Amino acid sequence: MVTGEVDRVFQDLRQGRPRALSRAISWIENEAPAASALLEKIYAQAPYPWVIGITGVGGAGKSSLVPHIARQLADGGSRVAILAVDPSSPLTGGALLGDRIRDYGGEQHKRVYFRSVATRGGQGGLATCVADLVRVAAAAGFDVVLVETVGAGQSELGILHVAHSVVLVHAPGLGDDVQAQKAGVMEIADVLVVNKADRPGSEDVVDSLQQALLLSERKAHMTEGVNVLEHGCIHWHPPVMSTNALTGTGVSAVCDRLHEHLALLQSQGLFDSLNRMHDLHRMQIYFKDVVQRRLQSRIESMALLTRLEAELANGSTDPLGAARALADAVLPPNELDPISITSADCLATPLTSNREITP
Ligand SMILES: Nc1nc2c(ncn2[C@@H]2O[C@H](COP(=O)(O)OP(=O)(O)OP(=O)(O)O)[C@@H](O)[C@H]2O)c(=O)[nH]1
Ligand SMILES: [Mg+2]
Structure with a gap:
């Protein structure tokens, strides 16, 4: 890839040209060779924006709410980029073209950029x-980025590795409130939104979420938002808010709460520590990715692989034994290595909540 082209896109990006932003996003989305050269420049110079994750089950009204939230924040002076994450579909190859760049037009929305992006389901998936x-x-000069993700278990959790503030959207009639509580998804939310306030049953969803939050935290005395506890700990108790995305009612209160959450993160130094945690997480993902690719290419050039495939087929070895033999061949074990590999080694690292704050 021509270095000049990367330089040009980078310069245009710094001047806030939307076409350069769309081009850069496509490079990264498609893992184009120019992407890593561009990212190197960006990492060296670009700040960390405030990332707000908007997640929740399908049909709750995330996509309807996001433009309202963006407009509200942009009216307050922010430049807001919306990234709507579509899971890759084998049929469409990800986001549908017509939906990729939405024109917000109008004087007051000049500071809002929308782009839907396809995740390729690679090593890092959503997070990286x-x-x-x-x-x-x-x-490109956006100080707030709204990331909308489809609520589907892992992608909801993946948002924790990217966002500083997480909005979890519920709605009446989806039968998801009980399910969400069970799945522990509520644990990741900083602001809970019950959308479709115009629909019957929305008050009940608010009540049940408030109850579930108090039960899950065993802190019945908590008030919504910032709580200063006796031992000096500062605790953020997620507020449960009602919205109507058809009219935009309730959105400004949601944005106020989000600003409150950001102020808390900044005042406690947590904004910076979250950035460091997110970077660390990505370093680990990239490291695994690079190592795996290198080892894979070495393994593929080995006669041992063909032999093990044959042995697996005739039953003279088992998958774990074969994996160990391959690992030993490319990475001879030493005394510091764990004694044995088991299938438990393949379990994902547990995620931690970011809500308990000690100054
Ligand atoms: N009555 C009512 N309908 C709403 C409201 N918000 C969204 N809807 C409708 O609910 C449907 C789903 O809204 P979306 O915004 O697409 O929901 P989503 O959460 O983005 O859904 P996915 O992208 O599929 O995960 C649409 O038909 C919206 O018009 C609301 O506040 N009240
Ligand atoms: Mg949507």
Whole structure:
């Protein structure tokens, strides 16, 4: 890839040219060779924007709410980039073209950029690709990035590795409130939104979420938002808010709460520590990715692989034994290595909540 082209896109990006932003996003999305050269420049110079994750089950009204939230924040003076994450579909190859760049037009929305992005389901999935896109948006002068993800278990949790503030959207009639509590998804939310306030049953969803939050935290005396506890700990108790995305009612209160959450993160030094945690997480993902690719290419050039495949087929070895033999061949074990590999080694690292704050 021509270095000049990367330089040009970077310069245009820094001047806030939307076409450069769209181009840069496509490079990263498609893992184009120019992407890593561009990202190197961006990492060296671009700040960390405030990333707000908007997640929740399908149909709750995330996409309807996001433009209202963006407009509200942009009216307050922010430049807001919206990244709507579509899971890659084998049929469409990800986001549908017509939906990729939405024109917000109008005087007051000039500071809002929308782009839907496809995750390729690679090693890092949502976390790495979107985290890169977030920095690209920051390089183009956006100080707030809204990331909308489809609520589907892992992607909801992945948002924790990218966002500083997480909004979890519920709605009446989806039967998801009990399910969400069970799945522990509520644990990741900083602001809970019950959308479709115009629909019957929305008050009940608010009540049940408030109850579930108090039960899950065993802190019945908590008030919504910032709580200073006796031992000096500062605790953020997620507020439960009602919205109507058809009219925009309730959105400004949601944005106030989000600003309150950001102020708390900044005042406690947590904004910076979250950035460091997110970067650390990505370093680990990238490290695994690079190592795995290198080892894979070495393994593929070995006669041992063909032999093990044959042995697996005739039953003279088992998958674990074969994996160990391959690992020993490319990475001879030493005394510091764990004694044995088991299938438990493949379990994902547990995620931690970011809500308990000690100054
Ligand atoms: N009555 C009512 N309908 C709403 C409201 N917000 C959204 N809807 C409708 O609910 C449907 C789903 O809204 P979306 O914004 O697409 O929901 P989503 O959470 O983005 O859904 P996915 O992208 O599929 O995960 C649409 O038909 C919206 O018009 C609301 O506040 N009240
Ligand atoms: Mg949507």
